[in-house]
Amino acid sequence: MRFVSFRSASSVLATTALLLVATAPSQAQTRAETLRYVTGASVNTLDPNIPGSTRESFALSMSTYDRLVAFGRKQLNGKWVFDLDKITGELAESYDVSPDGLKLTFRLRKDAKFQDGSPVTAEDVKWSLDRCVTAPILGKAQLLTGSLTSADQFKVIDPLTIEVTLPKPDKLALPNLATVYPLIINSKVAKEHATPEDPWATAWLKEHTAGSGAYVIESFKPGEQVIIKRNEDWNRGSPDKPAFFKRVIVQSVPEPATRANLVERGDADLVVDLQASDVQSLEAKGKLKVVSTPQYNSITFVSMNNQIPPFDNVNVRRAIAFALPYEDMFKAALFGRGAPLFGATWPDGKPLNGIYPFQAPVKTDLDKAREYLKAAGLPEGFSTTFSFNVGQASTAEPMAALVKESLAKIGIKVDIQKLPDAQMSTQINEKKLPLFTEGIVAWLPSTDYFYRNFYTGNQRWNYSSINHPELATIAQEARFEPDKAKYEEDGRKLNAIHFSEMPQIPLWQPNQDAVMASSIEGYTYEFHRQVDYRDVSRK
Amino acid sequence: MMTGLGATVVRAGRRLLSSLPALFGVLVFTFLLMRVLPGDPAVFFASGPNAGKEEIEQIRKQMGLDKSVPEQLVFYLSDIGRGNLGRSMMTGQPVLKDLRERLPASLELTFTALLIALIAAVPLGVVAALKPGSLVDHGVRLFCALGVCVPTFVSGLLLIYAFYYLLGLAPDPTGRIDVFTSLPPQRTGFLSIDFLLAGDIEGWWAACKQLILPALSMALFVIAPLARITRASMLVSLGSDFVRTARSVGLSWRKVVVTYALRNAILPVITIAGIVFSTMLGANVLVEKVFSWPGVASYALDALLSSDYAPVQGFVLLMAGIFVLVNLVVDICYGIADPRVSIG
Numbered sequence: 001m002r003f004v005s006f007r008s009a010s011s012v013l014a015t016t017a018l019l020l021v022a023t024a025p026s027q028a029q030t031r032a033e034t035l036r037y038v039t040g041a042s043v044n045t046l047d048p049n050i051p052g053s054t055r056e057s058f059a060l061s062m063s064t065y066d067r068l069v070a071f072g073r074k075q076l077n078g079k080w081v082f083d084l085d086k087i088t089g090e091l092a093e094s095y096d097v098s099p100d101g102l103k104l105t106f107r108l109r110k111d112a113k114f115q116d117g118s119p120v121t122a123e124d125v126k127w128s129l130d131r132c133v134t135a136p137i138l139g140k141a142q143l144l145t146g147s148l149t150s151a152d153q154f155k156v157i158d159p160l161t162i163e164v165t166l167p168k169p170d171k172l173a174l175p176n177l178a179t180v181y182p183l184i185i186n187s188k189v190a191k192e193h194a195t196p197e198d199p200w201a202t203a204w205l206k207e208h209t210a211g212s213g214a215y216v217i218e219s220f221k222p223g224e225q226v227i228i229k230r231n232e233d234w235n236r237g238s239p240d241k242p243a244f245f246k247r248v249i250v251q252s253v254p255e256p257a258t259r260a261n262l263v264e265r266g267d268a269d270l271v272v273d274l275q276a277s278d279v280q281s282l283e284a285k286g287k288l289k290v291v292s293t294p295q296y297n298s299i300t301f302v303s304m305n306n307q308i309p310p311f312d313n314v315n316v317r318r319a320i321a322f323a324l325p326y327e328d329m330f331k332a333a334l335f336g337r338g339a340p341l342f343g344a345t346w347p348d349g350k351p352l353n354g355i356y357p358f359q360a361p362v363k364t365d366l367d368k369a370r371e372y373l374k375a376a377g378l379p380e381g382f383s384t385t386f387s388f389n390v391g392q393a394s395t396a397e398p399m400a401a402l403v404k405e406s407l408a409k410i411g412i413k414v415d416i417q418k419l420p421d422a423q424m425s426t427q428i429n430e431k432k433l434p435l436f437t438e439g440i441v442a443w444l445p446s447t448d449y450f451y452r453n454f455y456t457g458n459q460r461w462n463y464s465s466i467n468h469p470e471l472a473t474i475a476q477e478a479r480f481e482p483d484k485a486k487y488e489e490d491g492r493k494l495n496a497i498h499f500s501e502m503p504q505i506p507l508w509q510p511n512q513d514a515v516m517a518s519s520i521e522g523y524t525y526e527f528h529r530q531v532d533y534r535d536v537s538r539k
Numbered sequence: 540m541m542t543g544l545g546a547t548v549v550r551a552g553r554r555l556l557s558s559l560p561a562l563f564g565v566l567v568f569t570f571l572l573m574r575v576l577p578g579d580p581a582v583f584f585a586s587g588p589n590a591g592k593e594e595i596e597q598i599r600k601q602m603g604l605d606k607s608v609p610e611q612l613v614f615y616l617s618d619i620g621r622g623n624l625g626r627s628m629m630t631g632q633p634v635l636k637d638l639r640e641r642l643p644a645s646l647e648l649t650f651t652a653l654l655i656a657l658i659a660a661v662p663l664g665v666v667a668a669l670k671p672g673s674l675v676d677h678g679v680r681l682f683c684a685l686g687v688c689v690p691t692f693v694s695g696l697l698l699i700y701a702f703y704y705l706l707g708l709a710p711d712p713t714g715r716i717d718v719f720t721s722l723p724p725q726r727t728g729f730l731s732i733d734f735l736l737a738g739d740i741e742g743w744w745a746a747c748k749q750l751i752l753p754a755l756s757m758a759l760f761v762i763a764p765l766a767r768i769t770r771a772s773m774l775v776s777l778g779s780d781f782v783r784t785a786r787s788v789g790l791s792w793r794k795v796v797v798t799y800a801l802r803n804a805i806l807p808v809i810t811i812a813g814i815v816f817s818t819m820l821g822a823n824v825l826v827e828k829v830f831s832w833p834g835v836a837s838y839a840l841d842a843l844l845s846s847d848y849a850p851v852q853g854f855v856l857l858m859a860g861i862f863v864l865v866n867l868v869v870d871i872c873y874g875i876a877d878p879r880v881s882i883g
Binding site: 044 | 578595
């Protein structure tokens with residue numbers, strides 16, 4: 001027997017009720033309209049634009065703010081995932097793209113209201129988008145990838161119409177407006193809290209919300225939990241009704257084993273960041289619903305620094321690519337939970353398509369690896385370090401041990417370096433690590449976007465520090481390529497260069513394992529790799 | 540009496556003043572230590588998919604890292620002088636606010652754990668001292684060894700597994716209170732006291748239930764030193780002249796052991812308890828992590844891992860302050876109990 005005290009602080013009708021319940025499932029019934037979501041990290045700001053904001057903050061902002069447009073969803077192998085190619089209106093009732101692709105016109109919903117009751121106007125939209133490209137916030141760098149760089153590009157036509165002008169037809173302009181950052185803020189409220197030093201009210205919006213989203217903040221304790229309650233007036237969801245859950249509790253529970261216990265006991269409804277081993281055992285028990293979606297916009301890889309010896313030699317990089325113990329790593333790190341990016345067969349040695357990430361025709365072949373080492377003039381091998389960050393230790397630690405063991409067989413002595421997260425990011429930024437593992441995610445996973453951001457330029461996200469003029473040129477051109485067939489051809493070329501240069505070795509796309517009570521429905525894998533609380537409901 | 544109290548206050552004041560240089564040293568040392576540690580916090584926090592050089596510079600500026608270290612130190616000291624501990628990048632809150640909200644959680648947990656530990660350790664130590672070398676003595680020794688050698692996070696996870704997962708007796712091990720319970724008006728910050736003040740027995744019981752497992756796993760770890768010191772000082776006490784005299788005049792066994800021997804043996808136990816308390820407060824990171832306890836120690840650890848300077852510096856300063864206070868209280872208690880002990 002357990003006592004559970006349940007109280008709604010906001011409602012006058014809900015008086016204290018002491019519920020005597022015998023088992024966890026029936027307890028879940030009593031709070032059917034509340035979603036309790038547990039996560040390892042925490043919401044640290046209510047405005048996702050603040051540098052340092054966490055993924056949990058991204059997810060929260062999706063529910064507290066609306067954007068002009070949103071991604072649709074589609075089924076991938078029977079699981080719901082976000083659909084990059086289907087952009088639907090959120091605050092916009094409809095939108096047009098001019099035939100030359102230079103003008104986007106958004107018509108706002110007439111009935112859209114901010115949470116304080118005032119109508120959403122084109123002025124608010126302009127202020128919010130101006131803020132996104134002008135203020136020193138994260139949205140700036142993101143919108144840049146969609147050719148949105150200046151406040152001049154946003155024009156109010158009438159109170160319900162706003163026009164966005166582009167310098168070049170850019171495929172990623174529209175999808176960019178559906179990402180986390182360009183949220184639409186109640187400009188009157190925000191301006192009241194702006195100061196001369198902070199004209200965009202970034203300090204105030206960090207701790208307060210002024211949006212039109214499906215949920216309103218009820219309480220916010222950074223590092224502990226956020227409770228949000230439903231905005232009854234919100235109707236931007238698909239079937240024109242407010243979100244399903246009356247309340248959502250987003251709670252930080254740092255210990256992964258505890259998160260697993262909570263969801264198994266029925267005290268938590270949903271969790272996405274469990275350890276692979278826990279997911280496996282929960283799935284085997286069969287009491288809970290486990291939705292495993294390969295994170296198709298993310299990649300885990302082993303990267304080599306293409307600028308420092310011996311990794312500046314392409315044959316050394318190829319040797320490593322054929323010496324990694326892929327299958328064992330995949331099993332040890334992820335229990336095979338994900339989509340492998342190794343072990344493909346390219347019939348004529350050419351890429352199968354122009355999609356990145358691609359499955360590469362690499363597998364463990366130590367003889368081949370030795371040949372490459374010989375070709376590189378290092379038949380005896382060499383010594384190097386393999387680094388990973390503490391935050392990824394649960395998957396990277398077993399991986400590192402296997403890498404060390406396997407590379408030793410071809411004479412490469414590996415020293416494993418486990419670095420604190422801040423130290424790892426510093427070393428990556430300074431391009432000091434010779435061999436390491438990392439993961440990347442792209443919100444807008446198109447081939448050119450991946451190649452431009454992760455394989456060009458002297459910037460942090462070019463992990464391998466590859467400097468390949470041809471690759472850079474093709475990636476740049478592909479960005480504005482309107483012809484689909486030509487774009488595909490560009491993609492194939494890029495993938496072919498990637499394989500022959502082998503700047504880094506893609507390993508796999510880990511699964512996002514969402515574990516939930518069997519009554520939870522509608523979970524969708526979102527681009528920000530968190531749960532959109534508006535997607536889910538309870539049977 | 541008045542003069543005695545006055546003298547104590549003067550002594551305490553003088554003592555506090557004399558601890559200022561130590562606090563200042565801690566301040567400067569932590570500040571420098573944080574800057575010597577590898578890892579650039581600006582790079583870490585600029586970890587969005589598109590955060591480039593510009594964003595990193597901006598964060599650096601925001602954190603004041605664009606200035607030279609001596610300049611930073613001067614700014615930092617003048618901020619501290621104005622009671623500003625800086626802002627945490629992790630939570631986005633002022634460090635002072637974070638610490639103020641989290642300290643009561645840690646204190647409540649640590650006090651409860653210490654209480655449980657004392658309640659268990661003193662009788663164990665006494666029993667062991669009464670029959671040194673007996674089976675009971677060995678049993679106590681075994682128990683203490685077990686408590687000390689099982690790390691707190693292991694005992695914590697085991698307790699959760701048994702009492703929450705298997706038996707369902709304990710509430711879910713997340714935080715200080717069931718998420719569905721509304722909080723009492725904040726007075727002391729100690730939930731178990733605030734609920735009582737608000738007259739909410741149900742809430743009080745909920746808070747207490749939440750407190751038991753983490754406090755227990757912490758207590759297990761510190762029972763050993765407390766029990767050992769009780770045993771040792773009881774042995775001395777039992778072998779001393781006044782106990783022999785008390786026995787010889789035919790006083791009851793209870794009176795001899797409890798009133799004479801234990802009372803004299805308890806002073807060193809209290810000294811050790813003070814030290815144990817200060818250590819526990821900082822060292823309960825793992826317990827706070829395992830039980831999602833929103834305390835200061837887990838906060839400081841998170842900050843350290845992400846090279847978030849301000850919270851770490853604030854935490855160390857807080858700990859130093861508490862250590863000074865605890866020592867002061869112990870000294871004053873000694874002074875009052877035994878006027879021969881002079882302080883300052």
